[in-house]
Amino acid sequence: MKSVEEKVLLFIAGEKLIEQNDKILVGFSGGADSVFLLSFLKKFQKKFSLTLVAIHLNHSLRGEEADADESFCRKFCADLNIPIVINKKNVKAFAKKNKLSLEEAGREIRYKLFAEVAAKENCTKIATAHHQSDNTETLLLNLMKGSGLRGAAGIPSKRGNIIRPLLGITKDEIVSYLKNKKILFQNDSSNKENDFxxxxxxxxxxxxxxxxxxxxxxxxxxxxxxxxxGVLDFVDGILEEHFKLIQFDKKTGCKIPLSLFEGKHIHFQKEIIADALIRIPKLEVTAHSINKVLELPGKKVGSKTELARGCFALRDRNFIIISKIKKETFPQVFIEKNQVKTILGMKLSVHEVSKNNIRVTPQKDVEFLSADSLHFPLFIRKWRQGDTFFPFGLSKLKKISEFLTDLKLSSEEKANQLLLLNKSEIVWVIKRRLDNRYAVSTNTKKIMKVRCK
Structure with a gap:
């Protein structure tokens, strides 16, 4: 029968979690799991030529008990001659502000802090003390939430630079080992409460x-x-070339080409969606969210469905876009004659010119317009539902929404379309079409050149 230490060493070797000369940041709460992990890594420090740094986060949730944990961690690390970084955060306030549970808020703060400290300390790995019993809880929670195969895979032994060396042993084995070795650890009283x-x-x-x-x-x-x-690794290997077609952006979300849904098996489509969703920060992947996205390819362009955690999925012309819901923050921007304003990374200018300087070009970023009825300042804003104008060359009123749809713009382009207005009248659908009422004619006395680059 293998000893606990042998089981951990075999797991580390099998999963290739630690390399020679690694510098490891160890998440250290002072509880049994992290005490075992730090003690184990210290014992085998020479074997792997490791440099160790511990990090402790005081969540400010348990008052004197949490402060006692912090003191314990300081002393424990001092006794082992391991440097420790101590940080204190108000998890309850963060949870309230971001509408998260205490568990979710604590996890988010911890991993963000771990990443920051690891970068500052030049650590090659971050080690957490998750074990088989944690995996059992995670697996059952995932299954109850309908997270599918990826949820059934439980806790990964490695994700990026985060490693979990204790997944090969149970909580009972950890506690038994510590008691036999007479190694002290802290007990978190909140673990006995069934509120979480x-x-x-x-x-x-x-x-x-x-x-x-x-x-x-x-x-x-x-x-x-x-x-x-193992099955998922096999499937991912088959789908790897298809996954590469998904366009990811860490800040905004991702775009899944509609071509990945055409003529594909339903489970292929679900795996594509699951792979996209799992990479969106804070988004919980469930069968319900996967099915909501799965419905979109068959719907009309512009169809949208809300997912969890402030995210939505949108049926664009060539993509399914999964993104965070953005609050409208674009204000009205006023512009005077002979002035230049920067808007959304573009420079808009308005200058008076003579008729001799008019040059008709196919460029969409320049327009010449009649200024006879202009009242400065003009202003720029995003289009709104209900906006109408007379497109140049037409005498009929047209809704901006219909005009933009006819242009077959992407949903993002459509959402960000800007207008130049004279009081309440649209002068220019910027870089798209001039309003017919402001077209230059033989009777025009004053002319303005507007440019947006």
Whole structure:
């Protein structure tokens, strides 16, 4: 029978989690799991030629108990001669501000802090103390939320520079090891409360499943997760070339080409969507959200469906766009004669010219217009539902929404379309079409040249 240390070493080797001369930032709460992890890495520091740095986050949730955890961590690291970074955050305030649960807020703050400190300390890896029992809870939570195969894969042993060396052992093995070695650790009293979803899963559901069905539940579900991950790795290998066609932007979201849905098997389409959604920060991937996106290719251009966490999916002309919902912050911008204004990265200028200087060109960023009835300042804003104008060359009134649709613009181009206005009248659908009422004629006395580059 392998010892706990041997099991961890074999898992690290099998998953290729640690390399020689790694500098590892270790998430250290002072609880049993992180105490085991830090003690283990310290014991085998020479074997791997490691440099270790610990990081402790005080969540400001448990008052004196949290402060006691912080003091314990300082002393523990001092005894092991391991440098430690201590940080304190108001998780409750962050959760309220961002409409997150305390669990979600704590996780978001932790990983952001870990990434910042790892970069500052030039660490090659970030190690967290997740183990098989954590994987059981995560797997059950994911399945109950309908997250599909990717949720059934549980906690990954490695994601980017984050490693989880303890996924090969259980919580009971960790606690037993520490007690046998007489290594002290802190107990978080909030773990006994069943107010949090994960605590309820751990203290009620998992406890009963182990007692009534299988005491080796953690090991069996971890094996199941590993099998699912193997299948997903195989599927991802087949779909890799298709995944490359998805355009990702860390700040805004992603674009999935509609070609990836045409004539493809339903499960192929679902995997494409799941791969896109899983990369959107803070977006929970569920069967419901995948199915909502799956409906869009069959809908008309402009169709939109709201996902969780302030994200939406949009049926564009050639893409399904998954993006964060943006609050409208574009104000009205006023512009005087002979002035230049910068708007959305473009420079708009208005200058008076003589008839001799008019040059008819195919350029869409320049227009000459009659200034006889202009009242300065003119102003620029985004188009709105209900806006109408008389397109140049036509005598009929047309809705801006219909005009932009006829141009077959992308949803993003359509949403960001700017207008130049004279009081309440549209003068120019910028870089698209002049209003017929402001076209230069033989009777025009004053002419303005407008340019937007």
């Amino acid at each position: 979803q994960r605590n309820y899963i751990r203290n009620i559901i998992v406890k009963n499943l182990k007692a009534e069905i299988n005491p080796k539940l953690d090991e069996k579900l971890f094996n199941f997760s590993s099998a699912v991950k």
